[in-house]
Amino acid sequence: MRGHDRTPTHDDLIKNLLLQPRLFRDFCHAFLPSLADFADLNHLDYIDKEHPGSRRSPRRSGDILIKSRQHNKDVAFLIHIESQNATHPAMIERTGEYALRDSIRYRLPVLPMLLLTGSLPRNLRTPQLNWVFGKVASFRIKCPVIQFQKLNPEPLLRSRNVAALALSALTPLSPAQQVTAIVETLAESLRQKLPHDDFEAATEFVRHYLSLEDSQALQVASKVATIATNEPALAAMPKLVNPFIHAGRVQGRIEGREEGLEKGREEGLEQGLEQGRLEGTRQFALHLMLRKFPSIPKTATSLLRRLDEPQLLAFGDALITLDSPSACLAWLRQARR
Known part of the structure; x- marks a missing residue:
């Protein structure tokens, strides 16, 4: 608390x-x-x-x-x-x-x-x-x-009732419903302009009880980006969802380290760890970009693969606010200069 x-x-x-x-x-x-x-x-x-x-x-x-x-x-x-x-x-x-x-x-x-x-x-x-x-x-x-x-969580998830949405975290939720519970709790809290203490209490509750896998973090990011685009009043929502997205990013790094360990047995432990961490971060950033902008030119994928780890992490943060494929492509080109 x-x-x-x-x-x-x-x-x-x-x-x-x-x-x-x-x-x-x-x-x-x-x-x-x-x-x-x-x-x-x-x-x-x-x-x-x-x-x-x-x-x-x-x-x-x-x-x-x-x-x-x-x-x-x-x-x-x-x-x-x-x-x-x-x-x-x-x-x-x-x-x-x-x-x-x-x-x-x-x-x-x-x-x-x-x-x-x-x-x-x-x-x-x-x-x-x-x-x-x-x-x-x-x-x-x-x-x-x-x-x-x-309890059946579906009526709670459709209720637009912030307390019901937050407490749905205690009901038997499917992975997709977990994503919905997080996104809708955040969205309704903003739509209803809850006071700070109310907002913190509701979001802390779902954040504590709903631990996301990396694939779910991608879904949260995609849904939040769509809502923020369609509802200007919720433009701040991508920044507020960062704690949930961070969990997925951490998971991606863990997977990268595991891959690095495997390579390290053949090429040297230190080099394998470094490559694995970088590849895990790169794959996560690539999935996030393609989920948000599925029609983005293949040039973007090529540019993304040339980014080093600090640039990839900066891209992950920037992607939350980028609102079009062209803006995303421009960011990647600028990063490579």
Whole structure:
């Protein structure tokens, strides 16, 4: 997360996403649309959900507690969001426990909500608790439970809902859908002009959960270039996608080193490593250019193959903003002078 050197945890990412009021409203509209019929989601107050005297160890940092109110009524209530990456036999009991603790502390009714974000057993049913002691007493807990691994990602990917697009990263996505999730999260965040913190929370989420292969990085670059060309308002998008493209470029270098090692056994390890790294970078740049400009003259391929490694890396950065085959060809000719 921002301000920390450590890698963000699962709890960090979920919390950072839902702590943005705009994204929380998007989340509710996507996954709990009936909540908007009951709650005034324009009135959200994030409050400390830890109890001063709590002996829970370690203290949970992923839970979120939000104060809202009913529509057209001066009646407040709390929403407690519990995120779990793995199932637990007593998860519904624990969710009820946390809700009761919050109610005792704040003297308000609590709506508990459970997000199951990891892999789940196929036979897992929606958990609920219903204790009945004849006519003497009963105790029931039934709360919203969102099981991301059981969701169909397609409606989320078509939703134009930024929180839904980001959280689609937790659903079972195909490689092509992973590319769509990244591109559409970025595009919709820009189209809707999200504030900086909202934008960072959404893009950090998909960047963390969707690690791209080099071929997917090429697809992301191609889709982003097309969108930026067709929608002038998204002209900045290619620069914002660089962290995802970089992953593919790194993969290309790794493959180049592997090829270099093979050649090194015959011609010398040092020379093989150098040639392999250069060839990996060259092949990646060539694929990226042909994907963006499939009709570019073959002269461009010849010019590209003459570039050294620093020039190839500079070309990879420049290609994001080049908007025509002629501009690309002019850049390559200039680089060879």
